[in-house]
Amino acid sequence: MSLVVTGATGHLGRLVVAALLERGVPAAEVVALGRDEARLAELDALGVTTRRVDYADADALSDALAGADRVLLISGSEVGQRLAQHENVIAAARAAGVGLLAYTSIANADTSTMILAAEHRATEEAVVASGLPHTFLRNSWYTENYTGQLATYAEHGTVLGAAGDGRVSAATRADYAEAAAAALLLDQPRRVYELGGAAFSLKELATTVGDVLGKDVTYTDLPADELTRVLVGAGLPEGYAAVLADADLGLGRGDLHVEPTDLEALLGRPATSLADAVRAAAAPRG
Numbered sequence: 001m002s003l004v005v006t007g008a009t010g011h012l013g014r015l016v017v018a019a020l021l022e023r024g025v026p027a028a029e030v031v032a033l034g035r036d037e038a039r040l041a042e043l044d045a046l047g048v049t050t051r052r053v054d055y056a057d058a059d060a061l062s063d064a065l066a067g068a069d070r071v072l073l074i075s076g077s078e079v080g081q082r083l084a085q086h087e088n089v090i091a092a093a094r095a096a097g098v099g100l101l102a103y104t105s106i107a108n109a110d111t112s113t114m115i116l117a118a119e120h121r122a123t124e125e126a127v128v129a130s131g132l133p134h135t136f137l138r139n140s141w142y143t144e145n146y147t148g149q150l151a152t153y154a155e156h157g158t159v160l161g162a163a164g165d166g167r168v169s170a171a172t173r174a175d176y177a178e179a180a181a182a183a184l185l186l187d188q189p190r191r192v193y194e195l196g197g198a199a200f201s202l203k204e205l206a207t208t209v210g211d212v213l214g215k216d217v218t219y220t221d222l223p224a225d226e227l228t229r230v231l232v233g234a235g236l237p238e239g240y241a242a243v244l245a246d247a248d249l250g251l252g253r254g255d256l257h258v259e260p261t262d263l264e265a266l267l268g269r270p271a272t273s274l275a276d277a278v279r280a281a282a283a284p285r286g
């Protein structure tokens with residue numbers, strides 16, 4: 001069986017390739033796509049086949065997917081350009097007649113009103129329209145969106161957000177990757193998996209971070225436009241800052257809330273807890 005993973009050079013994709021190999025898939029059956037030469041070389045070293053392909057290059061995508069049995073389309077990172085890019089992958093998968101197209105979408109993609117959800121929803125619609133057998137892996141937030149900011153939380157003694165009391169079902173990339181590998185290997189995966197871990201509010205995040213770091217950390221809820229200004233002040237481009245603030249509003253409305261049942265069913269174990277993820281991120285690197 002030939003399994004193609006797009007975005008394999010990214011944080012999630014590398015973990016998916018590793019999870020497939022850990023599950024016993026022979027390296028010769030895995031094809032990893034991306035653009036970054038250095039990361040493709042790291043994947044080469046694992047024995048998988050690598051191809052340097054840009055989502056904009058429809059011909060290269062057709063070549064890369066020819067003969068594929070199953071494809072995991074990991075959503076691209078260039079917000080605003082993703083639908084056209086994803087459509088190229090879907091067309092190549094259709095031309096190859098793949099037996100399964102799996103797509104990493106966003107939690108509650110069909111109802112979410114977050115700006116970020118629009119391209120995912122449109123991609124899901126394009127996948128359905130292709131007529132290909134498919135599965136949607138609707139990932140909630142990555143826990144790393146928060147654990148990557150531990151130093152900032154510690155420095156300022158606060159977690160800033162615009163999510164109110166909303167709860168987010170964040171899970172680690174490693175858990176999402178393992179779940180994606182498991183779904184890709186099922187005979188007949190479900191059409192939709194709503195994936196996320198045990199939900200927490202940003203107030204609970206602050207408490208957990210404070211407990212693990214042994215510091216006072218509180219949650220400060222801001223109006224979305226003020227959060228945008230703070231993020232711009234911290235160096236983020238204005239458009240991206242506004243999208244992140246909008247995502248917090250979506251979090252407040254429950255757009256990123258799902259039950260952990262689908263993730264845990266694919267994992268066959270409980271999802272990694274927030275406290276464990278924060279402890280791992282805070283641990284000194286050896």
Ligand SMILES: NC(=O)c1ccc[n+]([C@@H]2O[C@H](COP(=O)([O-])OP(=O)(O)OC[C@H]3O[C@@H](n4cnc5c(N)ncnc54)[C@H](OP(=O)(O)O)[C@@H]3O)[C@@H](O)[C@H]2O)c1
Pocket residue numbers: 006007008009010011012013033034035036037039053054055056074075076077078085104139140141142145
């Ligand atoms: N749920 C969440 O909290 C969350 C947070 C952030 C992102 N996401 C979504 O989840 C995806 C995977 O997350 P991640 O952490 O692995 O992101 P990442 O590390 O930024 O990886 C993105 C991957 O997409 C590839 N890519 C982007 N544009 C491409 C293009 N034009 N042609 C070919 N490949 C392209 C990149 O390839 P190269 O690096 O080789 O160019 C890379 O492999 C993201 O792309 C984004 O859609 C979700």
